[in-house]
Amino acid sequence: MSEKSDKVYIELQESLDKLPVSYPATESGVEIRILKRLFSPEKALVASKLTEIPRPIEDFYKELEKEGIPLDRAEKTLDEMHEEGLIIRIIPKDVKLYVLSPFVLGFYEYQMNKMTEGFIHDVDEYFQEYLRANNKVNLPQLRTIPIEQSVGIENNIATYDEVRALIDNSGEPIVVNECICRKKNGIIGKPCKKTDLKWACLSFRSHGMAFIDKGLGKIITKEEAYEIIEKAQQDGLVVQCGNSQRPPSLCFCCGCCCNLIYNQKKFEAPAQYFDTNYYAQVDSESCSGCGTCETRCQMDAIEMVDDKPIIDLGSCIGCGLCTPTCPDEAITLIKKEKVKIPPKDTKEMYMTLAKNKQQLDM
Numbered sequence: 461m462s463e464k465s466d467k468v469y470i471e472l473q474e475s476l477d478k479l480p481v482s483y484p485a486t487e488s489g490v491e492i493r494i495l496k497r498l499f500s501p502e503k504a505l506v507a508s509k510l511t512e513i514p515r516p517i518e519d520f521y522k523e524l525e526k527e528g529i530p531l532d533r534a535e536k537t538l539d540e541m542h543e544e545g546l547i548i549r550i551i552p553k554d555v556k557l558y559v560l561s562p563f564v565l566g567f568y569e570y571q572m573n574k575m576t577e578g579f580i581h582d583v584d585e586y587f588q589e590y591l592r593a594n595n596k597v598n599l600p601q602l603r604t605i606p607i608e609q610s611v612g613i614e615n616n617i618a619t620y621d622e623v624r625a626l627i628d629n630s631g632e633p634i635v636v637n638e639c640i641c642r643k644k645n646g647i648i649g650k651p652c653k654k655t656d657l658k659w660a661c662l663s664f665r666s667h668g669m670a671f672i673d674k675g676l677g678k679i680i681t682k683e684e685a686y687e688i689i690e691k692a693q694q695d696g697l698v699v700q701c702g703n704s705q706r707p708p709s710l711c712f713c714c715g716c717c718c719n720l721i722y723n724q725k726k727f728e729a730p731a732q733y734f735d736t737n738y739y740a741q742v743d744s745e746s747c748s749g750c751g752t753c754e755t756r757c758q759m760d761a762i763e764m765v766d767d768k769p770i771i772d773l774g775s776c777i778g779c780g781l782c783t784p785t786c787p788d789e790a791i792t793l794i795k796k797e798k799v800k801i802p803p804k805d806t807k808e809m810y811m812t813l814a815k816n817k818q819q820l821d822m
Contacts, residue, residue, distance in 0.1 A: 469495045472508040479512050480813035481562040481601060484593035490586045494563075497579050498546060498571065502529070506537045507547055507560065512814070514550050514557035545570020545674055563590065564719075565601050565702070565709070572640050572676050580644045588723045595733045597816045599809070602711070602720065603703040603735035603802060606780035606793055607693045620705045620802055621737055627662075627685050629706065634685050635668030637661050637677035641717040654714040654758070655695035660688060667708035688712070696756045698779045703735055704803045715758035725760060729774035735800050738778030738793045742769050747790040753782035 469492050476483035485491060495504060505527060509520045517535055524534045538558050542549035546567045548559040561567045568583065594601075605621050619625040627634070639660045642652045662685060663671055671677030692699070692712035698721065701707040715721050724730040731739075740761075742753075749767030761775035762782060769782075769791070782791050803809040 466492075468501050468505040468508060469499070472499065472504045475508045475510065475560060476563065479560060479562050480597075480810045480817060481564065481566070482590075482593040482597075482817070483563050484589060486586065486589050488585070490582050490589075494579070494582050494586060497576075497582070498544075498567065499541075503537055503541055503546065505529075506534055507541060510547060510558055510560035512560060512810070514548075514559045516555055516557055543674070545670075569640055570670075570674055570676065572638060572643065575640075575644055575647060577648055580648055583644070583719075587719050588726060591720070591723050591727075591733070595727070596820055597813055599813050599816055600703055600733060600735050601809075601813075602700045603800075604777045604779050605699050605701060605736075606738050606778060607699055607784070608689070623689055623699050623701075623710070624686065626701060626707065626710060627682055627689070630662075630664040630710075631706075632665070633668050633672070633679045634682065635663045635671050635677040636680050636685070636688065637663065637671045639711070639713075639717070641713070641719050645717045650717075652714055653716045655692070655697060657688070657691055657695060657697070657712065660692060660697070660712045662688070662710040664708055664710075693781075693784075696758070696781050696785075698758050698777070698781065702806060702809070704805050704809045705801075706805050708806055713758070715760065718758075721758055725775070730759065731761075731773065731775050731777050734777040735802065736778040737796050737799050738780065739773055739776045739796065740771050740778065740780070740782055740791055741794045742771055743790045743792075744768050746788050747786075748788050750787060752785050752787070753791055756781045756785060 472495055473483060473485060473491055477485070483491060499507060506524060509523050517538065521531055521534060538547065539549065541547045546561065548561050550557040550559065571579070605623055608623060619629065636659050638658050642658055645652065663677065668677065672679065697712040697714055700713050701710045713721055715725065724733050727733065747768055749764065751764050753769050754762045754764050758779070758781065759775045759777055761772045762769050778793060780793050783793055803812055
């Protein structure tokens with residue numbers, strides 16, 4: 461690879477790192493290896509001129525013209541990258557606008573059917589460093605909401621914390637696609653230990669249509685979405701959605717495959733990096749010590765000590781998986797005194813992320 465070719469990948473990494481969701485550099489250079497697997501040198505050059513602000517090609521073409529790239533070829537390259545899920549294209553009123561896509565909840569997920577073992581190993585190597593950088597911004601892209609059976613009426617649950625209400629208010633279409641985390645682990649011979657539910661990620665509205673357009677999803681009914689919820693809760697999967705009151709996506713995650721949960725558990729007190737409004741509490745006197753709660757916990761937050769469950773609140777994310785299967789009804793979810801109200805929509809979430817990141821850099 462030539463020095464000039466290496467330079468365009470570094471420039472793309474730097475552009476990606478300026479987004480509200482960081483794409484940090486590493487000593488190993490694994491983040492560059494990931495980009496080289498997905499972007500040709502010319503595509504990396506063109507993509508590096510994009511930002512988080514939607515812009516027509518005329519706004520940044522002068523930078524590409526200096527590199528000897530004709531306008532029609534630049535536009536074709538941009539459109540190809542959009543089709544490949546590498547960047548975002550918006551067409552309001554017949555004007556093409558182009559936006560740089562973040563790594564996660566972005567161009568990574570669109571590689572669902574193109575993953576190789578080398579790509580997977582690079583992603584696995586990179587993910588903890590990726591989280592280390594983004595944990596500092598103090599607003600996760602996803603938040604945890606409790607499973608249906610875990611929260612009683614007395615907790616006065618808000619609609620943004622209730623999974624069925626999120627489906628009811630999601631808008632159409634509702635699209636299901638494969639869980640990329642479980643799929644990638646299956647490719648490298650590490651099948652999920654918790655569930656056989658593979659088509660488990662839900663996307664809504666334009667976000668769902670993006671998966672449809674790329675041949676990665678299928679439209680389902682609300683009733684079919686409810687069936688996925690029931691299966692996921694039965695198998696003990698954590699409910700996570702986009703961190704807004706009207707999220708674009710909803711996932712059902714396990715502790716062995718989910719890139720987020722698996723890697724956050726490696727940090728001290730990982731619950732601090734999840735947005736959640738609940739935590740679990742045990743009534744030791746009612747507990748018979750069966751250990752079911754310990755088995756169900758995807759965060760490894762419960763440990764049986766002298767036949768009694770001890771909950772590490774530094775790891776408990778209030779998912780509620782431990783409560784409905786307790787035969788003694790000894791575990792309950794408690795609503796936190798300080799409730800986190802998620803951003804109104806995805807745009808507000810990213811604006812808040814950008815503001816938080818800017819304050820870190822000051």
